[in-house]
Each structure stands twice: as C-alpha cells, then as structure tokens.
Amino acid sequence: MSNISLETPIGVFTVDEKDKIVFKNGLYAFEDFRNAYIVSQDEHQAFEYLVAEGFPQTLFVIIKPYLFKKDYILDIREEDLKEIGIVNQEEAEEFLEVYSIVTMSEDTLTANLLGPVIVNMKEKTGKQALAANKGYHTKHDIQEEFKKTYSEKN
Numbered sequence: 001m002s003n004i005s006l007e008t009p010i011g012v013f014t015v016d017e018k019d020k021i022v023f024k025n026g027l028y029a030f031e032d033f034r035n036a037y038i039v040s041q042d043e044h045q046a047f048e049y050l051v052a053e054g055f056p057q058t059l060f061v062i063i064k065p066y067l068f069k070k071d072y073i074l075d076i077r078e079e080d081l082k083e084i085g086i087v088n089q090e091e092a093e094e095f096l097e098v099y100s101i102v103t104m105s106e107d108t109l110t111a112n113l114l115g116p117v118i119v120n121m122k123e124k125t126g127k128q129a130l131a132a133n134k135g136y137h138t139k140h141d142i143q144e145e146f147k148k149t150y151s152e153k154n
Contacts, residue, residue: 007056062099076129085123095122110139
C-alpha cells in the first residue's frame with residue numbers, strides 16, 4: 001500500500017491506503033461518499049475528520065459520542081452491524097467504532113446522535129445507521145452535555 005494525499009478545505013492530509021474505509025452506500029445525502037479516511041490533526045483531540053477520495057471541498061467533523069455523552073447507548077439494527085461485518089458482541093467490542101457527525105454554527109456545536117457513523121475497523125467497512133434511541137436527534141448540543149458531565153463531577 002502507499003500513501004495518498006487528500007485535499008480538504010482545511011489543508012492536505014496524507015493517509016495510508018490501507019486505512020481506507022469503504023462506505024458501500026455512502027452517507028445520508030452524500031451517497032457518492034464511498035472511500036473515506038478518518039484523520040486528525042492531533043491524536044489528543046476529541047474531534048476528528050472524515051474525508052473521502054474525490055471530495056476535496058467536503059470534510060465531516062466527527063466525534064465519538066461517548067466522549068461528550070457519558071450515558072450514550074448505541075441502539076441500531078443488527079442488520080446494520082452485519083452489513084459492515086460485525087456478527088456478534090465480541091466483534092462489536094473489539095472492532096466497532098462509533099462516530100457522530102458534528103455541525104458547527106455561530107454559537108453551538110451539535111452532534112448527530114440519530115444517524116451514527118459505524119465502522120468495522122478490522123474489515124474497514126462503514127455505514128451511517130439509524131439509531132432507535134428515543135430522545136436522540138440530529139442536533140444534540142455537545143456543549144450542554146459537557147456542562148452536565150462537569151456539573152455532576154462537582
């Protein structure tokens with residue numbers, strides 16, 4: 001495998017082709033977004049980026065929902081897990097990564113908990129699933145959740 005450069009709105013990322021994640025059906029409203037990479041500018045940052053080959057002006061900011069919502073529960077259909085090659089709980093615990101797509105506006109940071117991006121890190125396959133959790137929505141306020149977590153500790 002070899003390194004490739006991906007141009008994005010915030011700069012160029014060099015990635016290893018072996019880290020490519022295939023999204024067979026793309027993402028909601030981005031069906032052609034199929035061969036993607038998860039990259040970060042700093043390994044200690046909570047936010048990462050989902051970038052795809054052939055989409056130089058598109059970059060998704062992502063975060064693992066467990067980092068800001070301590071009581072997050074992934075509740076999706078078994079078919080979604082099977083579609084990315086996760087067939088049992090042991091595989092899910094070992095290979096499954098879950099991300100929420102972040103939306104930034106002038107005064108808020110929100111995360112899509114209703115449509116989590118799930119990735120089988122062993123098979124390098126992913127998809128955007130639909131969560132069955134009541135109360136999850138596409139614009140969950142990250143800052144409010146951080147405030148709740150911080151106030152519970154004090």
